[in-house]
Amino acid sequence: MITQETFMKDVFTSYLAEEMRRDEKVVVLDADLAKCIGTNKMWAEFPDRMFDVGVAEANMASIAAGLSAYGFKPVITSFAPFVTRRCADQIMISIAYAKQNVKIIGTDPGICAELNGGTHMPLEDIGMLRSIPNVTIYEPTDAVELARLMPQIMAKEGVVYVRLHRKNPTLVYSEDENRAFDLYKADVVREGKDVSIVASGIMVDTAVKASEALAEEGISCEVVCCHTIKPIDAETILRSVKKTNAVVTCENHNVMGGLRSAVCEVLCENYPAPVRSVGVKEQFGEVGKVPYLRKAFRLEEVDVIAAVKEVLAAKK
């Protein structure tokens, strides 16, 4: 049962263990962070299919490619900056270019890296991976959505990057959510007519809360949860924007290369509309707890509200 206390890393590891029981081709590779991600809990049950390669992410990525070439289904894990930035070329050549079937799990996206600070705070991972052909990029919104989408992620043949918050972000969905989650479909979590807020990750809940506050001022926001940044669900975004004619993007990532860029690419070629963005702007990460970091990088509810008002002014 999923509650507000459920950690997303536990949703991930428990489904992964189920999948390993069902499918003996699934193998897991860690780079000395298994104890942080929780995959160490599976060591005893699957001693032959768990590989901790040590602090060597590049090696891990290419070994995974070799295992995939042998017919296995590798899952590689580490903190997001190390399993993307540190082995970008190995993901590009050994895995993606070679058309291998590898799942990449990167934890602690953006400001969720908190006390590990700037060196561990990935604000560019989506931008880097988005330019590699045929890589699916998924950022879970909450534990409910992740639990529903894990089977689709594991069943997908090819490269899927999961930008996983290890902890328990505020639930956007309840466990009895009657919604057919689809890895490749964005979800309208709140309907509205004045502005479309396209959000991902921890910013979805922020967008919903900002919308509630704006509703009291008579501003009607539609919140589109864009959990999969690549390939982006242009259809759902365009359907919303054709109704509202104004867009605010919200992401826990650099606005350059991430969700904002992906949304703007859709709009500029199909339906140009004014856009304002909430996200990290030309800054490196820094150490701190989430409330401080939200303030430092302007990722708070008030920032979403300000962006909505700004884009509404531009729309007029």
Place this chain on the structure above:
Amino acid sequence: MRTEELKAFAKNIRINIVNCIGSVGVGHVGGSLSIADLLAVLYGKQMNIDPKNPKMEGRDRLVCSKGHAGPAIYSVLAEKGYFDKALLSTMNKGGTNLPSHCDMNKTVGVDMTAGSLGQGLSCAVGLAIGSRLCKDGATIYAIIGDGESDEGQIWEAAMYAGSQKLENLIAFTDYNKLQLDNYVAEINDLSPLADKWASFNWDVIEVADGNDVEQIDEAVTQAKTVKGKPHMIILNTVKGKGISFVESAGVGSHSMPMPSDKVEQALRELRGE
């Protein structure tokens, strides 16, 4: 194949390399020629493969981590009948299935994509672990360059393969002492290379003449008898081996022009004319 047959096979591989690169007019001649004898031994004798069934389960596999030796790989595969030799003249031409660097999704018989140096040995480690999990008894071969050994990832792979005791992995260093910019020893000295690999818990065999099919064959046969460790066979080779003007080009042989008159000159020398 017996020794004389292996020598003839290596000669044919060299002829194919010259024709292949000659059809484009330029290419990685030196590092392709230096591994021709190794490829003759592997594909002519040591590897469990079936060119008629290139995806045969449990087959031995080769990762040419120094992916720029693609022309050598294509030459041995064509000679073994994986595809028509006529294809060799399409290398590097638009739409070809024979790109300059090995691509497992384009070329029948290529077991792993490589080209960005340092990654192939890690891929071979993955293949070797895969074979061990499947208990299919396959041997995984990998060829790395001496210049390529500058890459840190080679040593990440080395440490993990040693730690995993991957006895089904046989790797070769094409130690021709030359890399693109200069002599290896001048750029980033690898010596003592055998000691390095031994210290990473590998079984190490040094072959005095890495262009002698008999010596290579003996080394591979011996490696297969050593259990509990991955194997590094250091082949002291000559870059450009077999064609005097390529050999004498030295550092310049990494990638060099091969116009039609040079092709003719090379083929005459290889045929002993």
